[in-house]
Amino acid sequence: MSRIQGMHVRQKLGSDVALLNGMMNVIVSKGLHDKAFVEERTEGFEKLEEALKNYPPEKVAEITGVSVEDIEKIAVLYASSEKSTILYAMGITQHSHGVDNVKSLANLAMLTGKIGKPSSGVNPLRGQNNVQGACDMGGLPNVYPAYQAVTDENNQKKFQDFWNAQLSSKVGLTIMEMMHGLEDGSIKGMMILGENPVGSDPDVRHVKHALQEAEFLAVIDIFLTDTAKLADVVFPGAAFAEKDGTFSNTERNVLRIRKAIDPPGDARPDWQVICDISTRFGLPMNYESPEKIFDEIAQVTPSYAGLSYERLESGGIPWPCPSKDHPGTPILHKERFTRGKGLFHAVEYRPPEELADEEFPILLTTGRFFPHYHTGTMTHNSPTLENEMSEGHIEMHPYDAKDLGISSGEDCRIISRRGEVVTKAIVTDVVEPGTIFMSFHFMEANANVLTNPALDPICKIPEYKVCAVRVEKIEAQASPELSAAASA
Amino acid sequence: MDLKYVRTTCPYCGCGCELLLETVDGKIISTLPSKTNPMNQGKLCIKGWNVHEFVQSPERLTKPLLKKDGVLQEVSWNEALDFTASRLQEIKTKYGGDSMAFLTSAKCSNEENYLFQKLCRVGFGTNNIDHCARL
Numbered sequence: 001m002s003r004i005q006g007m008h009v010r011q012k013l014g015s016d017v018a019l020l021n022g023m024m025n026v027i028v029s030k031g032l033h034d035k036a037f038v039e040e041r042t043e044g045f046e047k048l049e050e051a052l053k054n055y056p057p058e059k060v061a062e063i064t065g066v067s068v069e070d071i072e073k074i075a076v077l078y079a080s081s082e083k084s085t086i087l088y089a090m091g092i093t094q095h096s097h098g099v100d101n102v103k104s105l106a107n108l109a110m111l112t113g114k115i116g117k118p119s120s121g122v123n124p125l126r127g128q129n130n131v132q133g134a135c136d137m138g139g140l141p142n143v144y145p146a147y148q149a150v151t152d153e154n155n156q157k158k159f160q161d162f163w164n165a166q167l168s169s170k171v172g173l174t175i176m177e178m179m180h181g182l183e184d185g186s187i188k189g190m191m192i193l194g195e196n197p198v199g200s201d202p203d204v205r206h207v208k209h210a211l212q213e214a215e216f217l218a219v220i221d222i223f224l225t226d227t228a229k230l231a232d233v234v235f236p237g238a239a240f241a242e243k244d245g246t247f248s249n250t251e252r253n254v255l256r257i258r259k260a261i262d263p264p265g266d267a268r269p270d271w272q273v274i275c276d277i278s279t280r281f282g283l284p285m286n287y288e289s290p291e292k293i294f295d296e297i298a299q300v301t302p303s304y305a306g307l308s309y310e311r312l313e314s315g316g317i318p319w320p321c322p323s324k325d326h327p328g329t330p331i332l333h334k335e336r337f338t339r340g341k342g343l344f345h346a347v348e349y350r351p352p353e354e355l356a357d358e359e360f361p362i363l364l365t366t367g368r369f370f371p372h373y374h375t376g377t378m379t380h381n382s383p384t385l386e387n388e389m390s391e392g393h394i395e396m397h398p399y400d401a402k403d404l405g406i407s408s409g410e411d412c413r414i415i416s417r418r419g420e421v422v423t424k425a426i427v428t429d430v431v432e433p434g435t436i437f438m439s440f441h442f443m444e445a446n447a448n449v450l451t452n453p454a455l456d457p458i459c460k461i462p463e464y465k466v467c468a469v470r471v472e473k474i475e476a477q478a479s480p481e482l483s484a485a486a487s488a
Numbered sequence: 489m490d491l492k493y494v495r496t497t498c499p500y501c502g503c504g505c506e507l508l509l510e511t512v513d514g515k516i517i518s519t520l521p522s523k524t525n526p527m528n529q530g531k532l533c534i535k536g537w538n539v540h541e542f543v544q545s546p547e548r549l550t551k552p553l554l555k556k557d558g559v560l561q562e563v564s565w566n567e568a569l570d571f572t573a574s575r576l577q578e579i580k581t582k583y584g585g586d587s588m589a590f591l592t593s594a595k596c597s598n599e600e601n602y603l604f605q606k607l608c609r610v611g612f613g614t615n616n617i618d619h620c621a622r623l
Binding site: 125126127128129130131132133134136137138139140141142144145150159163165166167168170171172173174175178181182186187188189190191192193194195197200215216218221222223224228229231232233234235236237239240241242243245246247248249250251253254255256257258259260261262264265266267268270271274275276277278280281282283285287290293294296297315316370371373378379381382383384385388 | 492494495496497498499500501502503504506509511514515516525526527533534535537538539540541542543544545547548549550551552553554555560565568569570571572573575576577579582583585586587588589590591592593594595596597598599600601602603604605606607609610611613614615616617618619620
């Protein structure tokens, strides 16, 4: 991304709030904010303005490592361009202050009126094909489909009537809380549908131990993942190409998937597996097809109420789509925000939970490499992608490599307070000095052995993007043959 | 030879690029990008171009597996379903619905996610359901 844009600033890991407050400080002091938008569409500006006084560019430069000149330049560029859009991914959210980061981005967009019109807004680029849909469908411990809170009596009654069941008004557990529950014995059984938490959760050893504690673990998946290996029973599901259904993408577009081939062997579409388990358990589920399930979804999910397979045949439709004649909603917050007026939050900078110190002097940040995906369940089973990159590595700046006496392609040992990993070092200035980058695609060199399970206090997201590590050279290695190729 | 093109959506990231799966006699032989889709406009990333490879991997699970004497062994659907249903009933009766937890999937369809949370909420009277949105 940084190669195609006009300007690239690289703030220190976890200093996002300071940078954004610094930009807003510049915007307000130069009078570049959208006063009419702030007046008509928002509230709480005075509190924000007060808080921003603590973030003059000079101070922000010290915290973030971005120069005063660059802070001013990027602030002016964002505020004065006609089309300014904010796109972000997990680099913003996977912090112990992830919610603060997102609130700060919302502050910035509202302050400048860059929201509710084309090519503007605050846009998370969601990493999973259907993470939007899983949330929309109520795959969360606090909400029914369409974000209807389980704690609201009216919602509870509505779903009790519709499903003819007694429901709980108590907010359920998040993933990390489930893992703790398995360990303390309050959770006895777990069912996992197409996920591999052994690879994807922070502090892998802890997750594996927790799943081993389960009295009963059932997994539905298309591969025997590291998580499935721990299960008492594994059901073979179907891949996307073997079933009908819908995914909801990052733009809230509801998109059709269509069956192209049969599942292999005795494998069945996951929706059918769920129906089979549920019916055998004593809760009959009889749906002829995914379309019938979708029709039920439309009845209880107001934002999907106007959608049907028939309508989706001509292409995706973005929700909210409340009625059959509604065209869908490509842009949110046009006339008003969901809560009415947009609320500014005065957000203070908090450093990451774990910082570099004498024992662990380097910061580790994590993410993905282009040919692979998440824990690699799918991409390691794709020969072309495996051929692009078949083993894990860290990226390390030449200065650090020189200090440690490590050459490109050589194995090194990375140690954090949670565990240690041995993997190849690739020396590159893609990373900053004092920072290494690593992925969670490779089980034998998984960053999540090292990452810190510190959580954001509100949304409980783990701090994958910053933890402190030490890198050690492994003495007496044969000279690496790969070094020339790797650094080329 | 039965040649077909099936229009569908990429299962990797959240972009939702439209694909055409080219099948011959019930096997996918290639993946092509949709030219007219406003999202990807004829483009795909390296993962999208090769998406048919993992689908037809020899490593795919083809039969239910049940752990017997500490080892996962292939069993019939009936045996796996009966075992699962009885374990779920035991846990619910003995410890209550709140002792169960469900991890649903950002890789599965809306329909599947809907059914899974329904099984959790209606079958067990608990809201212990989450997925990897944060991960």
